[in-house]
Amino acid sequence: MSGLSKIVKNVASVFIVPGLIFGAYVVAHGHLTPGGGFQGGTIIATTLALLLVAFGEKSFRKAIGKNALAMLESLALFGFIGIAFLGLQSSFFNNFLSNSGSLFGQSVQFGVNEGNINSAGVIPLMNFMVGIEVASGLTIIVIAMYSGWGERK
Amino acid sequence: MELIPFLGAALLFGIGLFALVFKRNLIKIAMGLSIIDSGVNLFLIALGYRSNGIAPIFTTAPVSNAQAAATMVLPAPQALTLTSIVIGLAVSALMLSLAVLLFKHYGSADARKIRGLRE
Amino acid sequence: MKQAIKLIFFLVFSLFLLASVFTLRPFGAPKHHEMDSYFLENGQRETASNNIVTSIVFDYRGLDTLGEATVLFSAVSGVALLFRGALK
Amino acid sequence: MISFILQHAPALCLATPLLFAFLTPLADKAGSRVRKAFVFLGILLTALTVFTLAQNVILQGARVYTMGASSPALTLPSGMTLPVRIILEIDAFSALMASLALLVAFFAVVYSFRFMKGNSLGKFYSLFFVMLAGLIGLVFTGDLFTLFVFFEILSISSVALVAYWYKRKKSVEAAFKYLLISSVASLCLLFSIGLLYGEYGLLNIAALAASMRLSFVTMVALGLLLAAFSMKAGAAPMHYWLPDAYGEAPTPITVMLGIATLSSLYALLRVLFTLFGSFSLLPVAGWVLICLGVVSMFVGVTMALKQDDIKRLIAYTAVSQAGFIFVGVGVGLATINSPALFSAFGENALKGGLFHLVNHGIYEALLFFSAGAVIYATGKRRLSSLSGLARKMPFTTVFFLVGAMAIAGIPPMNGFASKILIYESVYRFNPLLTVLALVVSVLTAVPFVKAFSSAFLGPEMAEFKKTKEVPMGMLLGMAVLAVIAVLFGLLPGLVVETIIAPAVNALASQAAYVGVVL
Numbered sequence: 001m002s003g004l005s006k007i008v009k010n011v012a013s014v015f016i017v018p019g020l021i022f023g024a025y026v027v028a029h030g031h032l033t034p035g036g037g038f039q040g041g042t043i044i045a046t047t048l049a050l051l052l053v054a055f056g057e058k059s060f061r062k063a064i065g066k067n068a069l070a071m072l073e074s075l076a077l078f079g080f081i082g083i084a085f086l087g088l089q090s091s092f093f094n095n096f097l098s099n100s101g102s103l104f105g106q107s108v109q110f111g112v113n114e115g116n117i118n119s120a121g122v123i124p125l126m127n128f129m130v131g132i133e134v135a136s137g138l139t140i141i142v143i144a145m146y147s148g149w150g151e152r153k
Numbered sequence: 154m155e156l157i158p159f160l161g162a163a164l165l166f167g168i169g170l171f172a173l174v175f176k177r178n179l180i181k182i183a184m185g186l187s188i189i190d191s192g193v194n195l196f197l198i199a200l201g202y203r204s205n206g207i208a209p210i211f212t213t214a215p216v217s218n219a220q221a222a223a224t225m226v227l228p229a230p231q232a233l234t235l236t237s238i239v240i241g242l243a244v245s246a247l248m249l250s251l252a253v254l255l256f257k258h259y260g261s262a263d264a265r266k267i268r269g270l271r272e
Numbered sequence: 273m274k275q276a277i278k279l280i281f282f283l284v285f286s287l288f289l290l291a292s293v294f295t296l297r298p299f300g301a302p303k304h305h306e307m308d309s310y311f312l313e314n315g316q317r318e319t320a321s322n323n324i325v326t327s328i329v330f331d332y333r334g335l336d337t338l339g340e341a342t343v344l345f346s347a348v349s350g351v352a353l354l355f356r357g358a359l360k
Numbered sequence: 361m362i363s364f365i366l367q368h369a370p371a372l373c374l375a376t377p378l379l380f381a382f383l384t385p386l387a388d389k390a391g392s393r394v395r396k397a398f399v400f401l402g403i404l405l406t407a408l409t410v411f412t413l414a415q416n417v418i419l420q421g422a423r424v425y426t427m428g429a430s431s432p433a434l435t436l437p438s439g440m441t442l443p444v445r446i447i448l449e450i451d452a453f454s455a456l457m458a459s460l461a462l463l464v465a466f467f468a469v470v471y472s473f474r475f476m477k478g479n480s481l482g483k484f485y486s487l488f489f490v491m492l493a494g495l496i497g498l499v500f501t502g503d504l505f506t507l508f509v510f511f512e513i514l515s516i517s518s519v520a521l522v523a524y525w526y527k528r529k530k531s532v533e534a535a536f537k538y539l540l541i542s543s544v545a546s547l548c549l550l551f552s553i554g555l556l557y558g559e560y561g562l563l564n565i566a567a568l569a570a571s572m573r574l575s576f577v578t579m580v581a582l583g584l585l586l587a588a589f590s591m592k593a594g595a596a597p598m599h600y601w602l603p604d605a606y607g608e609a610p611t612p613i614t615v616m617l618g619i620a621t622l623s624s625l626y627a628l629l630r631v632l633f634t635l636f637g638s639f640s641l642l643p644v645a646g647w648v649l650i651c652l653g654v655v656s657m658f659v660g661v662t663m664a665l666k667q668d669d670i671k672r673l674i675a676y677t678a679v680s681q682a683g684f685i686f687v688g689v690g691v692g693l694a695t696i697n698s699p700a701l702f703s704a705f706g707e708n709a710l711k712g713g714l715f716h717l718v719n720h721g722i723y724e725a726l727l728f729f730s731a732g733a734v735i736y737a738t739g740k741r742r743l744s745s746l747s748g749l750a751r752k753m754p755f756t757t758v759f760f761l762v763g764a765m766a767i768a769g770i771p772p773m774n775g776f777a778s779k780i781l782i783y784e785s786v787y788r789f790n791p792l793l794t795v796l797a798l799v800v801s802v803l804t805a806v807p808f809v810k811a812f813s814s815a816f817l818g819p820e821m822a823e824f825k826k827t828k829e830v831p832m833g834m835l836l837g838m839a840v841l842a843v844i845a846v847l848f849g850l851l852p853g854l855v856v857e858t859i860i861a862p863a864v865n866a867l868a869s870q871a872a873y874v875g876v877v878l
Contacts, residue, residue: 031321032212036329038239038340070352070385077345077382081338081375092371093334093428098320108320110313111218112211120321123330126337133341134239137348141246144355145253155298163293166551167286173544174278179536186543193550200558201308204300209324211316225324227308228315230557232328233505236340237550240512243347244543247516250354251523251536258529269530270537270604289551292580296558304561310437310444335374335427335446339497339509342378343516346490349385349483350520356480357527 003056012054019047027131031120037127041134048135049142057147066143069136076132083122083129097121158199165192179252179262183245190241194234201230367432369413370425370448373458373496376406381489388482396473399485403469406492407462414455418862422451422876424502435877443564443877449502451873452862453714457499457626460718461619463844464725465492467837471729472612474833475736484524491517491616498623502877504553504635505563507627508546514620515542515592522609522617534604541601545588552584566877569635569870582636586648589628594621595686596655599679603663606675611732614671615725618678622721625685629867632693637870646694650793653686657800664807668742670731670815673807674724677767680800681720687797688713688782691789696868705785707864712781714867715860719774719848723766726841730760733830733838734815743811748820752827757816759838764812766845768805774845777852 003009023044030036052060087094098121099107106119117124143149165188172185206226207216216224252262259267297303311324311332321327329337365372380402387398417423425432425448435443450458469488476484494514501507519542523535553563559577562568572578594602602621606614632645639645660680667673692710695701733756734749735741750757766773769780779801787794829835848855866872 031323031326032210033323034208034210034325036235036323036326038235067389073345073348074382074385077341078379080341081379081382084334084338085375085379087428088368088371090430091426091428091432092368092375093331093338094430095319095331095428098318106320108316108322110316112214112216112221113322115212115322120319120327121331123319123321123326126330126334127326130337130341134344137344140348141351144351145246145250148355148357149352150356155300156294158299159293159296160290163286163289166289166547167282170282170285173540174282182540186540186547189544189547193547193554196551196554197557199299200554201302202300203302206300209312211322211324222309222312225312227302227305228311228324228328229308229563230554231325232333232336233553233557235325235329236333236336236505236509239340240343240509243343243516244512244539247347247350247519248536248539248543250351251519251532251539254354254523254526254532255529255536258532267533269533270608288580288583292555292577295576296555302561303559306440306442307444307561307563310440310442314437331428332445333505336506336509338378339506339513342381342490342493343509343513345382346487346513346517346520349487349490350516350523353480353483353487353520354523354526354532
């Protein structure tokens with residue numbers, strides 16, 4: 001399996017960068033616009049699935065290691081629950097960064113506004129973690145269903 | 154007229170249940186489950202709708218501040234639906250993997266031929 | 273015989289669902305929305321997030337989201353476990 | 361430090377297993393010794409936190425924990441009369457269930473260190489921790505939607521674990537059935553959550569219970585919840601997934617599945633007693649439980665009689681024992697609306713039901729552990745191909761005998777103590793039920809006499825010449841559980857007073873549960 005025809009490969013390589021950027025955009029603006037970690041992560045995973053189908057399994061695995069994906073998933077989840085742990089000063093899952101003035105800490109008044117990306121406290125961080133987790137997790141599922149997850153013979 | 158979304162949700166649930174009860178193909182059973190899932194998601198999302206409402210997002214929303222809270226649709230069911238969609242995805246991924254493995258083991262996706270446990 | 277039982281079960285169950293849906297409040301006019309009004313009125317100020325749904329998903333109901341990420345994690349582990357044998 | 365842990369214990373109980381679940385794949389990279397130590401640390405920490413919290417709750421009453429609020433005790437935001445955040449609520453019944461789960465899970469982990477072999481154990485333990493977190497979350501949550509999420513976590517992780525031996529046809533088939541049933545159950549649960557949300561605009565169990573009114577939609581929601589949880593608790597018409605999944609899962613997972621089934625029963629009771637506790641129709645629901653229980657008792661025991669596979673035999677008797685719990689609890693539920701009847705015998709029936717639930721969790725784990733030990737030592741699971749193991753495996757024989765006596769309700773064991781409580785109180789409700797229960801109890805002994813005599817007694821077979829007793833790690837769990845089974849049987853009064861009665865009070869008084877939140 002060395003991938004599909006040259007046309008498909010070229011089209012896929014045209015799509016890959018905008019796809020990843022769009023996914024990252026959706027993840028990063030989860031607290032301002034419709035979207036968030038799950039949606040953006042799914043977009044990234046879809047782009048990676050396109051890559052897998054177009055270029056075939058071998059070249060895909062050369063570019064993105066299996067272990068790296070699994071590690072990334074675990075670490076992202078660890079980051080997610082770690083952020084939740086950091087709120088333990090008041091309670092688990094407390095949004096300790098919002099309205100604090102530090103990172104993502106600018107406060108927002110009630111009402112319609114233009115949107116400020118430097119707001120919402122831990123929400124963008126959690127979105128980021130969930131985005132990585134969903135992207136790597138769904139890619140693992142796609143690879144496992146496409147060609148198995150075990151050692152290759 | 155007032156009821157169409159709820160009715161649609163119940164009908165989707167019914168269609169999915171029909172597939173679960175009467176279909177024998179593993180893939181069709183998985184599809185039935187996904188249809189039930191969609192029905193339940195539609196039901197949840199429909200519960201939060203307000204007539205002529207807008208999405209509960211304040212970024213450049215087409216509404217005045219005083220009107221906002223009364224015009225926006227209820228946000229909680231949307232959050233619940235997001236959760237339930239991801240769970241549905243996880244269930245169908247696992248179920249399809251099991252179906253693939255069963256097909257490999259038994260050489261058939263027919264539930265009547267898969268009876269290793271019903272000697 | 274078995275088919276008949278299945279059919280009766282299916283019909284009764286569907287009828288119950290339909291009946292419950294018919295007696296539910298009308299579409300588009302929620303009766304009780306105290307909790308949701310709280311989110312709409314205070315969510316933006318409390319969490320500083322413009323998107324109220326996101327503020328519910330990650331702040332007010334954060335545990336659900338952790339659970340949802342865990343469900344995805346266990347499905348991924350499960351699929352990887354099931355396909356751990358080399359397919360070819 | 362201690363007071364900090366105690367203050368945040370409900371969240372920590374949930375977060376610790378999740379944390380270890382996420383990190384086990386990383387620890388796995390460092391080799392099997394590191395993984396074992398890491399997993400042991402994880403289960404130890406979780407167990408300590410849960411036992412500390414449980415002791416605290418049983419002594420000092422129900423606890424709440426508001427996720428993400430500025431203080432965990434702040435259930436209502438300022439100016440609101442309704443909770444908006446997720447609230448964990450731990451009363452004596454949840455504490456009891458969580459301690460039971462952790463007791464069994466701890467020994468299941470120790471057992472699995474010797475029992476499980478292979479090279480994908482990192483994922484196995486990671487899923488094990490996810491399952492444990494699902495169990496704890498299911499019994500701790502005070503929010504309906506979180507209940508659904510943890511219900512799904514529990515079922516998805518346990519499905520993946522049932523199919524762990526994916527090369528066996530039967531394992532995959534059992535996992536598929538189990539996944540189908542649990543997904544249908546959880547979708548019914550979700551639909552009824554939607555109905556209740558549409559009717560009351562709330563998700564918190566306590567707040568919903570306070571505003572519950574009688575209406576058709578609420579009744580349908582009650583029916584769906586009853587169907588969903590009794591499906592997952594292995595009640596009779598939908599029990600067929602249970603022996604398959606129990607029989608085909610790796611033994612440590614079978615034991616955990618037993619606890620998972622009991623926690624679905626917990627969710628059912630929580631919903632019936634707490635969420636719908638002010639309904640005048642509860643006696644009807646009680647009779648439904650009694651009918652499910654009687655059918656389960658008979659179906660389970662008759663199917664057990666013709667089983668040849670040792671684990672399936674135990675699984676079918678587990679179905680029939682769950683029937684006893686249903687009957688005891690059903691009688692309690694049927695009388696809860698009339699205080700005179702409830703204090704006369706309903707409360708005792710409820711005590712008997714919950715006591716039997718705990719005992720069932722213990723002797724079922726004991727029996728599955730010893731069946732797993734036989735399979736581990738001989739590699740065979742058919743009773744017809746086993747013989748004369750008593751001399752080769754004396755400890756396992758004794759532990760199996762203790763478990764079998766407990767499940768059949770023979771005097772010095774815990775099963776007898778709880779069954780006698782059920783018989784006495786149910787007799788005053790309806791004598792016929794007691795007669796039926798007695799018949800089933802006697803019948804339960806038959807498959808175990810058969811299993812015991814064919815596996816452990818009889819002539820020694822040549823092929824078992826080299827069979828040895830299983831290693832210490834596997835015996836340890838069985839020994840502790842057997843001691844507990846005997847102790848609970850010898851001191852039933854003390855046990856009922858100290859741990860069962862607070863749970864019964866917590867379950868029967870809806871107002872107390874609601875009062876902690878609102």
